Amino acid sequence: MDELGMWDATLGLPEQMEAALGTVGRLCDLPAPDQVEHVVVLGMGGSGIAGDVAVATAAPYMPIPVVVVKGYELPSFVGPRSLAVALSFSGNTEETLEVLAGALDHGARAVAISAGGELARVAAERGVCHVAIDGSIPQPRAALGALTVSLLGVLERVGFFPGASAWIGHAIERLRQRRDELEKGTLASDLASALVGTIPIVLGSGAVGQVAALRWKNQINENAKALAVASVLPEAGHNELTAFEAYPELLASTVSLVFLRHDGEHPQISRRVAFMEREIAPRVHRAVSVHGQGVGELATFFDLAFVGDVMSLRLAEALGTDPGPIPMLNALKQYLSGPAA
Numbered sequence: 001m002d003e004l005g006m007w008d009a010t011l012g013l014p015e016q017m018e019a020a021l022g023t024v025g026r027l028c029d030l031p032a033p034d035q036v037e038h039v040v041v042l043g044m045g046g047s048g049i050a051g052d053v054a055v056a057t058a059a060p061y062m063p064i065p066v067v068v069v070k071g072y073e074l075p076s077f078v079g080p081r082s083l084a085v086a087l088s089f090s091g092n093t094e095e096t097l098e099v100l101a102g103a104l105d106h107g108a109r110a111v112a113i114s115a116g117g118e119l120a121r122v123a124a125e126r127g128v129c130h131v132a133i134d135g136s137i138p139q140p141r142a143a144l145g146a147l148t149v150s151l152l153g154v155l156e157r158v159g160f161f162p163g164a165s166a167w168i169g170h171a172i173e174r175l176r177q178r179r180d181e182l183e184k185g186t187l188a189s190d191l192a193s194a195l196v197g198t199i200p201i202v203l204g205s206g207a208v209g210q211v212a213a214l215r216w217k218n219q220i221n222e223n224a225k226a227l228a229v230a231s232v233l234p235e236a237g238h239n240e241l242t243a244f245e246a247y248p249e250l251l252a253s254t255v256s257l258v259f260l261r262h263d264g265e266h267p268q269i270s271r272r273v274a275f276m277e278r279e280i281a282p283r284v285h286r287a288v289s290v291h292g293q294g295v296g297e298l299a300t301f302f303d304l305a306f307v308g309d310v311m312s313l314r315l316a317e318a319l320g321t322d323p324g325p326i327p328m329l330n331a332l333k334q335y336l337s338g339p340a341a
């Protein structure tokens with residue numbers, strides 16, 4: 001399959017989600033809801049964040065908890081009454097493969113979501129349901145729409161998140177509107193111009209803002225190869241708020257703040273933002289705010305994330321970096337596959 005470029009893949013998010021929604025209905029055997037006590041999502045980086053999206057947007061409406069595992073450690077409660085969903089775009093991420101093997105050894109039911117790789121092979125070998133992701137997407141982080149839709153589709157199919165397809169439909173609709181705005185206006189490049197040369201601290205409002213802030217951070221890291229920090233309100237009002245006393249010159253020259261806000265924001269979070277805008281925004285180089293909209297948490301998350309995705313491509317342009325390749329991350333994988341020191 002031909003590889004899409006990062007710009008095309010990023011801007012094609014609504015169509016990517018629509019296509020994934022079309023395929024997720026054709027799934028193999030899934031457990032009955034009364035066989036499952038919790039969902040454990042296994043994944044790293046641009047794939048694992050789909051688990052965080054599910055926690056912020058689906059879990060609040062689900063009758064059982066969703067836990068995301070990003071690493072090698074399998075929680076001890078994982079057993080025959082767990083549904084493990086392993087997400088890896090490449091299918092070759094060692095942490096994901098290792099915890100999935102552990103979950104299966106402990107008797108968990110499982111679903112594997114990938115564009116192929118070792119995960120697809122293991123799924124076939126161990127009789128695990130496999131959901132295929134479009135392998136023409138150029139990078140795992142550009143596949144967030146397909147990965148999230150597949151995960152939410154699994155939750156809907158098992159019966160834990162009825163209505164997922166409708167929420168996904170609202171997200172697609174909102175993303176199309178946002179794409180028009182982004183293509184006609186200058187929001188993404190204005191934001192990139194405000195942030196270039198700084199270390200952005202991205203503060204999200206509540207659970208939806210938290211995962212959007214994480215996505216912004218990761219996209220700035222991987223697309224622009226630049227440092228960023230993700231944080232969340234209200235929690236930051238109990239610690240970080242007080243951290244703007246030291247290094248005043250450094251703050252004024254190199255730190256920026258991004259507030260990721262939305263219609264569903266708790267009124268006390270709005271007041272916290274107002275306080276922070278008054279007290280700490282004047283101490284940093286620049287402070288900007290993005291307002292997410294959409295019907296429901298999923299649409300709101302994707303709206304905020306989409307602005308960050310396109311902004312991070314603009315930031316890569318401003319920094320003269322190719323947004324696709326991630327040589328340092330590949331070098332780490334190569335180092336890890338070599339002999340242990």
Ligand SMILES: O=P(O)(O)OC[C@H]1O[C@@H](O)[C@@H](O)[C@@H](O)[C@@H]1O
Pocket residue numbers: 044045046047048087088089090091092093096139140141222326329330
């Ligand atoms: O998403 P998978 O393919 O499991 O890879 C896990 C992660 O690996 C990293 O090195 C990057 O490539 C991320 O973008 C990616 O998400």
